[in-house]
Amino acid sequence: MVAALKATGVDGQLFKRALLGSLSWLAANHEEVNRLNVFPVPDGDTGTNMLLTLQSAVEDVKESNAAEVSKIAKLASHGSLMGARGNSGVILSQIFRGFARAVEGKGSLTPAELAAGFEEAANAAYRAVNKPTEGTILTVAREAGRAAATAASNPDATVPRVIAAAAAGARAAVLKTPSQLQILRDAGVVDAGGFGLQLILEGMLKSVEESEPALAALNESRLPVVAASQVALALPEGGWGYCTEFLIEGNNLDTDLIRGQIESLGNSVLVVGEPELVKVHVHTDDPTSVINLANGYGKLLKLSVGDMSTQHRRIIQGEGAPEAERGAGGARPARPNGAGLVAVVAGRGLVDIFRGLGVDAIIEGGQTMNPSTQDMLTAIESVPYEEVILLPNNGNVIPAAKQVVGLTKKKVHVIETHSVPQGVSAVVAFRPERSGDENMRAMKAEAERVQTIEVTHAVRDTRSNGVKVKKGDVIGLINDKLEIAGDDYSEVVNKALGKLGPDSFELVTVYRGEQASDDELKRLESAIRSSYPGLEVEVQHGGQQHYPFILSVE
């Protein structure tokens, strides 16, 4: 208590402590954020996405002893950007980015400068969003910034008071969100992203108020980053060598220079970071040379060397990757002038379908486990093409996917596919000999043409889009919108097809999820066939979680 209250300014180490406090408080409460899900579908949870984004923001910060607040803010900005998942995670990363810009060059912040940083953070978040919506995390960020500024204008303003005001401002704004957004009102909840931000500010406050930040709980409460991000690739004949990762701590580190040198020693090279701390990732046959090279630049932290061949063998085991993929020379491009294809897909059957259609790398993830910007970046770097088309295949993944553009030297096109059917249609339209731009146009047009029906069970009672649902109901979403609630799959699917107007379509592809039984599948098939005899029905094993059936209608 003593040290913090005496602090008149926010230096690097204080800000670090504040961030660690945020992380521990959000970790303790993220399930509560998850429960605020407006949409009654099993979805990428806001709390989890924000927590994983914040974890990534703090990842590199934890290693830094920088005294300047600007350096810590920069690391957090970079880390959050790389770890951004889901919509709120991406906005959170923009908040960190705005803050880092505002405090650039500063060693320590006065209460007024801290408040200005909070305000600029909110502004940056607004700027990053195409159509800002009030009643969301954006409003909460802005109100927190305003409250902080008011507190800072007080002659006895202190850092804890400014943070306390920001947290209180956030809390008040969160409570008001249902009056600003109809969907929140209907669902009877406050905005989840806004509440997440409130928790982050509260966590900061706790850590600057307490003498010892409650960091002990941190490791236990840390979310395991599960396999949302395994990049499935064919195994080149010579093996993958070793996945080598570390941080370099030093001065005036030149990321471009380091990248250039590391590139000569391996592939899938990723060198990112700040002049003081650089993250290196490389697949190499000779990790020793990479480490020796890096040692010349500074101190190495968090060094890890993993045998890629074993990892990848595990991923592709028994999946019979097409011979063509394994051709001599391994990761050399099969299409010298073409573009690579990278997709986010969950479910074993769907992974096989996408791979069969020629996708070069797959990031496993999607519905409930949204991959991070970093996961997608790694996959993009791993394919042997300078131009890459990325298919997020899920509305919640699109924001993080769009962040990847600009983080790599490769030319990345994101086709905003909101669903598996859109992704499949896009990939089907891919032609290897076409340029990235041409493919992009054709794939986008196909993705927009297909209609998606997703069938799942409501995870909570709610009213959404005028449909009243009870927890456990079978619900049908048409193109991401809740349209139908009912008792069984066949009934909901038939109603959904009726809404789409089956006369304008000829083919229904049913992707069967993990939970659907043979019997349910049979009943669904015959229900569609008898109600809509003009439609051709094709059944595929999707193996996706949470959605017993996903249907593509075209």
Added chain:
Amino acid sequence: MQRTFAVVTDSTSDLPAEWRERYGIEVVPLKVLFGKETFRDGVDMTSDQFFTRLAASSSLPTTSAPSPGEFAEVYRRLAKDHDGCISIHIGARLSATAEAARVGAEAVEGFKVNVIDSQSVSMPMAFLCRVAAECASLEEATAAVELRVPKCRVLALLDTLRYLEMGGRLNRAQAMIGTMLDVKPLLLVSEDAEIKPVERVRTRSRAIPRMVEFFRSEQPVEHVAVMHAQAADEATSIAAELRKELPDLEIPVGQIGCVLGTHTGPKALGLIYIKK
């Protein structure tokens, strides 16, 4: 001037019966086998009969090339009142027919047979036969046909890849065609009878305009035909549409034979042309 050389092709040329009459073209049939029963393509079995039988059959039929002896027999007969022969056949990459013709020709001494590997399949061969039949000499005919061989194209829309795959004529992985999903491939057979995918489309109603669109990008062409397997209405309407755009061309419509049908399956459509 009376033509003194003979023109021979095989049943995979889908030569219209009327041309066969008018130009006096000899057709050697390949064979289709349902179990132990063998039928000569277009002789013992018509296309319609074939597809009816295919629909009822639990196992897929197989096909076989004519034997060299069968070719030798034809050449020997033709040698009586011709001074030479041009023999135009299905791409050697797809069938042993041209090779059998070559071996058969060697067995007939004193009769000159120019065996042409059309590097193609179906109506391009029929067009080549007509080009040959209109030439004054075997040398002229051979030159005119050889000039056109690299320009023959078959743009085929299959309803399923099952038949082509069973017949071992296509490697899905190489063709970038999903192993899981039922994709309607638009395939192009070009030089050296190479089959490559032009486009992957999931529904037929989308695939047909794509096929026509691709054909438009291939202009100018000098011969066009629309072929089908039990899809006469669609073929007729495609031809009608194209005749408006290409008023100088005849654009025949026809059904493919039994042997080709074994590899395409029913509901296949093909735009066939020779580029200028």
